[in-house]
Amino acid sequence: xxxxxxxxxxxxxxxxxxxxxxxxxxxTGSEFPVELSSxxxxxxxxxxxxxxxxxxxxxxxAIPVLAAALAAWIxxxxxxxxxxxxxxxxxxxxxxxxxxxxxxxxxEAAGKPLEGVLQRILKGETGPDPNSTD
Amino acid sequence: MAGSRSWTDATxxxxxxxxxxxxAYFRWLSKRDQDDSLGDSHxxxxxxxxxxxxxxxxxxxxxxxALFELRLxxxxxxxxxxxxxxxxxxxxxxxIMSLLRPVSEGLAQMAEFDLTHIDRNARTGTPLAxxxxxxxxxxxxxxxxxxxxxxxxxxxxxxxxxxxxxxxFDVEEGYLPGYMSVKNYAWTLIGRGYxxxxxxxxxxxxxxxxxxxxxxxxxxxxNMNGAEVSKQLFDRFRNRMxxxxxxxxxxxxxxxxxxxWHWDSxxxxxxxxxCTDDELTLAFNRIGLLEHHYRSLLHDKSGAVESAMxxxxxxxxxxxxxxxxxxxxxxxxxxxxxxxxxxxxxLIDGDGQEHPSPELSAFGSLAPNCYELVAVVSTFGxxxxxxxxxxxxxxxALTEIQAADSDDGIRESTIRYVKNRRALQDTFDKLRRQFxxxxxxxxxxxxxxxxxxxxxxxxxxxxxxxxxxxxQVDRLSDARTTLRTQAxxxxxxxxxxxxxxxxxxxxxxxxxQVLEHLTMALVNFAQFYYLQDFEVADLRKRLDDVIxxxxxxxxxxxxDGTLFCFL
Numbered sequence: 001x002x003x004x005x006x007x008x009x010x011x012x013x014x015x016x017x018x019x020x021x022x023x024x025x026x027x028t029g030s031e032f033p034v035e036l037s038s039x040x041x042x043x044x045x046x047x048x049x050x051x052x053x054x055x056x057x058x059x060x061x062a063i064p065v066l067a068a069a070l071a072a073w074i075x076x077x078x079x080x081x082x083x084x085x086x087x088x089x090x091x092x093x094x095x096x097x098x099x100x101x102x103x104x105x106x107x108e109a110a111g112k113p114l115e116g117v118l119q120r121i122l123k124g125e126t127g128p129d130p131n132s133t134d
Numbered sequence: 135m136a137g138s139r140s141w142t143d144a145t146x147x148x149x150x151x152x153x154x155x156x157x158a159y160f161r162w163l164s165k166r167d168q169d170d171s172l173g174d175s176h177x178x179x180x181x182x183x184x185x186x187x188x189x190x191x192x193x194x195x196x197x198x199x200a201l202f203e204l205r206l207x208x209x210x211x212x213x214x215x216x217x218x219x220x221x222x223x224x225x226x227x228x229x230i231m232s233l234l235r236p237v238s239e240g241l242a243q244m245a246e247f248d249l250t251h252i253d254r255n256a257r258t259g260t261p262l263a264x265x266x267x268x269x270x271x272x273x274x275x276x277x278x279x280x281x282x283x284x285x286x287x288x289x290x291x292x293x294x295x296x297x298x299x300x301x302x303f304d305v306e307e308g309y310l311p312g313y314m315s316v317k318n319y320a321w322t323l324i325g326r327g328y329x330x331x332x333x334x335x336x337x338x339x340x341x342x343x344x345x346x347x348x349x350x351x352x353x354x355x356x357n358m359n360g361a362e363v364s365k366q367l368f369d370r371f372r373n374r375m376x377x378x379x380x381x382x383x384x385x386x387x388x389x390x391x392x393x394x395w396h397w398d399s400x401x402x403x404x405x406x407x408x409c410t411d412d413e414l415t416l417a418f419n420r421i422g423l424l425e426h427h428y429r430s431l432l433h434d435k436s437g438a439v440e441s442a443m444x445x446x447x448x449x450x451x452x453x454x455x456x457x458x459x460x461x462x463x464x465x466x467x468x469x470x471x472x473x474x475x476x477x478x479x480x481l482i483d484g485d486g487q488e489h490p491s492p493e494l495s496a497f498g499s500l501a502p503n504c505y506e507l508v509a510v511v512s513t514f515g516x517x518x519x520x521x522x523x524x525x526x527x528x529x530x531a532l533t534e535i536q537a538a539d540s541d542d543g544i545r546e547s548t549i550r551y552v553k554n555r556r557a558l559q560d561t562f563d564k565l566r567r568q569f570x571x572x573x574x575x576x577x578x579x580x581x582x583x584x585x586x587x588x589x590x591x592x593x594x595x596x597x598x599x600x601x602x603x604x605x606q607v608d609r610l611s612d613a614r615t616t617l618r619t620q621a622x623x624x625x626x627x628x629x630x631x632x633x634x635x636x637x638x639x640x641x642x643x644x645x646x647q648v649l650e651h652l653t654m655a656l657v658n659f660a661q662f663y664y665l666q667d668f669e670v671a672d673l674r675k676r677l678d679d680v681i682x683x684x685x686x687x688x689x690x691x692x693x694d695g696t697l698f699c700f701l
Contacts, residue, residue, distance in 0.1 A: 047141030
């Protein structure tokens with residue numbers, strides 16, 4: 001059976017994770033599984049709440065919807081100027097296919113251009129866009 | 135350890151801050167007399183949070199727990215014949231840590247989200263005073279007010295507060311149960327007609343729990359039955375928690391405590407925290423006995439300890455002194471510098487590149503060499519010291535900035551702290567790993583596992599009670615079930631704008647007292663500061679929806695146009 005990819009987004013807060021989930025569910029009309037985890041603190045160490053890592057498994061047919069949701073979410077975050085090295089990673093069977101900084105994606109034009117880039121990323125493709133006119 | 139999170143170690147009391155631009159901080163510090171801008175407010179929330187943990191650890195109970203962990207880490211792997219004692223100590227330590235973790239997180243988040251300036255001048259001894267020393271331009275209320283306003287108006291803090299509302303009600307991490315409980319302590323005082331300043335409340339709660347001599351007297355006792363000791367600690371904690379909600383004279387005791395408490399005195403005012411001087415004296419004596427026992431056991435069993443620890447008994451004994459020094463200070467920032475033969479200062483970045491930084495010479499002159507430059511603040515914010523460590527570990531005190539009402543400064547213990555802090559943390563991390571690998575196998579039993587699981591469950595029950603202290607009796611069962619299973623999520627129905635709105639309102643209601651909790655003023659200001667893409671009418675509608683879902687007023691209640699934001 002063909003195993004789908006997994007999308008991992010690092011350094012998210014709970015509110016940002018819920019905003020992403022809402023963006024996806026707005027487009028799919030159903031609940032989308034998002035697994036959140038945080039870096040554990042050792043015993044006898046207290047700390048600030050820290051940031052989360054979101055893990056979203058997805059099948060190939062979900063890519064257009066997921067790309068649109070991610071594009072909307074990234075565009076909304078761009079205004080907030082979040083000063084963190086947040087990353088977007090695509091893996092399958094433990095192998096990393098794509099590892100990009102979200103700040104790099106924020107430089108793409110909002111809407112269809114960003115969605116196009118994200119679709120390629122979600123397919124596990126890297127390198128220049130073959131359809132780009134640049 | 136915990137790469138993206140700031141943290142505080144309960145035993146070494148080391149604090150690691152993530153996110154401070156240390157070179158920029160030193161540049162700002164070197165010319166803050168000529169500058170009119172505040173320090174890097176990006177770290178301020180995190181600073182207040184971690185500093186509150188560090189401040190709580192520097193107490194009677196904090197010192198006892200540090201010694202407990204050190205004893206366990208050293209003796210459990212070395213002296214397996216004492217497993218009954220080490221199991222008892224482990225359970226006692228686990229019990230009190232599980233009970234206090236949520237309160238500790240509650241205080242830390244209250245420091246971040248709710249602190250306001252109160253007196254005309256900062257009072258040394260509190261996290262706010264330390265923050266003023268490290269990030270403000272002066273101790274008077276103008277600077278403190280603008281520093282806190284800038285913090286509370288920041289998107290970063292809004293995200294942190296909004297994310298708190300979305301956390302699980304989990305006592306192991308403690309954030310939401312602790313914050314709800316500590317906020318309820320404040321509301322119970324307000325309900326009795328005392329609008330307690332948050333700085334008073336934090337100082338009081340810190341001593342009420344962490345200077346409680348009875349906890350120490352239970353921990354250090356002749357009772358070797360771990361389950362019984364654990365139960366005594368739970369009973370004591372439950373009674374202390376209940377007392378905060380029920381004691382009729384609490385407002386008077388909080389006020390009197392603030393008048394009498396002085397950061398430089400090791401003995402807190404006993405009566406004001408519902409204790410006696412005799413209990414305090416006994417606790418100090420018992421800590422002395424525990425320390426004496428640690429040292430004498432180390433000498434008597436030095437061969438077994440050295441063999442198990444791969445350290446000399448002298449080195450193990452020195453750990454106690456190093457921990458004692460270490461628990462008094464926090465390193466706020468550190469950079470690597472080089473001083474050239476002609477006296478020019480350069481910063482060395484992570485790639486080894488040098489950047490001329492003549493402003494750093496303002497801290498004092500240094501012989502040509504490479505150094506680590508550190509900014510160190512004392513636990514009670516009495517001074518901020520700038521020191522340099524050369525490659526041989528020699529420490530040079532350069533300059534110090536004193537708090538307005540303090541003549542404290544760099545001491546021998548500061549020098550020793552700067553010299554030893556990294557090695558101490560490394561050693562302690564190693565001891566913890568060794569305890570997990572060897573010591574735990576010695577003390578582990580089915581009974582211990584059963585009691586450990588019960589500790590978490592019972593702590594959860596106590597915090598459910600505290601978090602729902604304002605809920606009507608006939609609604610309690612439902613409210614607690616919802617909290618346990620869904621936390622505050624149902625109140626927002628996934629509306630993230632509403633989450634941000636309520637978070638913004640809660641921070642404005644605390645900081646901008648001029649708004650006087652008028653609902654529309656708070657909505658307008660929240661829109662201005664945080665949610666400019668949304669219409670006020672839309673935000674008002676979202677707020678109304680949250681209020682209508684919040685039947686138990688866990689978050690909000692509106693009465694005649696006045697909004698009470700409880701969290």
